[in-house]
Amino acid sequence: MLKKELVNWLDTFNNVTVPNLIAKGFKPTPVNAREGLANLTKGLISNIPEIATIFDDYICNADYNVPVRIYNPNPSEKLPVLIYFHGGGHMAGSVTVYDPICRKLAIKTNHIVVSVEYRLSPENPYPCGLVDAYNSIKYIYNTLDSRNINYIRSLKIGGDSGGGAIVASVAMLAQFDDTVVIDKMFMIYPSLDYTMSFPSIVSNGKGYLLESGKILWYFNNYFAHDEDRRKASPIFNEITENIPPTLIFTASYCPLRDEGVEYVSKLKDAKVDVLHFNLDNMIHTFMNMEDLCQEECNFVYEKFNLFLNS
Template sequence: MNPFQKSLMRLFAAPRINMLEDYEKVRRLQRGLAAPRSLAKFRALDVTSFPADGKPPVPLRVFTPREQRRDDVLVFFHGGGWVTGDIESYTPACQTMADLTGAVVVSVDYRLAPEHPFPAGLEDCYRIARLFLEDPGAVGIDDPARVVLVGDSAGGNLAAAVSLLLRESSRPIPQRQIMLYPVTHFDHDPATSPFESVRRHGEDYRLTNTEIQDYFELYVPDPEHRRHRMVAPLMAEDLRSQPRTLIITAELDLLVDEGEAYGRALADAGNDVRIERIEGALHGFITLPRFARPLRTAYGIIDEFLDGEQGALAGGAA
């Protein structure tokens, strides 16, 4: 990008807020921004999972595409640093996902930190994944192979952790998973991070070093626990037997290097992986209006992946 383009993109950088103190304000702002777009008549149904093992039920919102082109069911874990985001603020993005993929999307309203720190949100996502994979008939699915785990940012982290936890628990795992600019590592301090993108993009654009470190403080208060493989999947020593995976990263995102590193680690463990990087894209582009170029490019790649087409391991800019 030339200097003018970079300056223009910085206009869309996240405001410098104190997430440790202002997360509730951010939640309200996100819902408010989504509300005008939610006035459209979305084809959505709210349902609630049954409580299990003493855990509370998990709200779900099911989105039906205008034209259903495939039988896949995309079980979606939203982003927001495990602290913000919910099925309300992600309703426009999920309806777009349903329409552009032609598949049913199930948005999971997992519990958020700091009210419910790790592993509460992961437990909710794990329970819902098990429901869809182990008892698909109960949710109207005739074949668990149709279930695809999808997540963006912290939701991508949760998708990775759920797949690892399913395998470690000897449970059925999904055949496919899609991670959009996922969090896979615990260190986002420019002085110590092993990833150059943390230093290159951590102050200028949509997500900042300070913001993501605040998220980690709220989600996993004990710094030592942030190295756990269910918090930082890139720290897992055994990544074998994972689903066929698509990882899509954003060029101007501080998470771009760690997301692609996780894809390479999965491939090194013998998994089928496709990695794609969207040029000029910022973190969070999946929530953009559906005419936005990064979003349209990403959904073209997602369509190919869902259709079974393979891609280069190293990814390449799209």
């Protein structure tokens, strides 16, 4: 059953906020998509912890120098590295929006967290963001070395929603690349099927914040040159035992739930170590709505810590 606090919030959102916007002539644009996620996160994550060291830098490469923000919770310790790819449908989200989440990730897991400002559509459509993500994992150590940071050469990657799609896509490429080593990965309600062919896209496609029409709009902006969306989808690509151990969270009232569940099944078939938790009272984007679901967010952070440090 959907958590009461989310029921109440969705009731206002669906029956007051959205109708008022439509009455004023609202039309979705990249600008208001970005503002929407930023305002949601700012309004519903009130606990933003202090952290020892934060600085901005680039991951330099021949394609595009990728801006990153690096969070180090214990600069005197030699810590493992976690690269985080934010959500937002490949169009919204940013290092700034996800700052409170990355602070908590760093503190709760005792990892150096690298938050990646990969390029977004429609200005930079597929595969620009994926290229940035892959270059981030290939060259992150150069950036850390240039800053004389203490780190353990152990790389994990994680992301939510569209960032989860990037995580799975990066792992899909890295399983055939001997120059890239990913030790573990995690995804929160990941987007894994660009063809939108799983049942929960319909059954959870309206009324739960992220709706199927919005997902299609995101994808239409991301794939600007008539690319094969099935071929780009991690769920339909080859999965081998070279995929790193994986932790996946799905949510019962999320339109992406079923593709996440199927991906777990495919990983298990390939003999990949996988751990899956479905939160049966949550919607998509709940990690950006922490004030309404503190217990569930704490549960996720706790599982991150256990998984990444085991």
